[in-house]
Amino acid sequence: MNNGPSNHRAAHRVIALLNREQVDYLDKLGKDAQFSSGTKLSRTQILAAMVNALKRLHLTGEGISTTEQFEQHIVDAIMQHRARKPPRPTMGRGES
Numbered sequence: 001m002n003n004g005p006s007n008h009r010a011a012h013r014v015i016a017l018l019n020r021e022q023v024d025y026l027d028k029l030g031k032d033a034q035f036s037s038g039t040k041l042s043r044t045q046i047l048a049a050m051v052n053a054l055k056r057l058h059l060t061g062e063g064i065s066t067t068e069q070f071e072q073h074i075v076d077a078i079m080q081h082r083a084r085k086p087p088r089p090t091m092g093r094g095e096s
Contacts, residue, residue, distance in 0.1 A: 016047070057081060 034040035057077045
């Protein structure tokens with residue numbers, strides 16, 4: 001199982017301090033993947049995917065001075081992106 005980034009560049013260790021609610025949410029995402037697909041996503045894989053998604057939104061830190069501002073900047077970028085693109089069809093549980 002690949003626990004690193006999806007590309008072939010050398011991985012770097014990053015230490016993140018998260019509160020219990022944030023860690024529980026990462027664990028829930030990993031377990032949701034495991035129960036629905038059979039493959040558990042690690043916290044590292046989830047965080048790497050989040051960083052890659054933010055890169056795809058072309059986010060920068062310009063003008064940002066607090067984490068709350070950056071969080072809102074992320075949400076705004078996602079909402080703008082969703083408004084520009086039609087939603088992708090997804091398969092619900094029990095569908096084939």
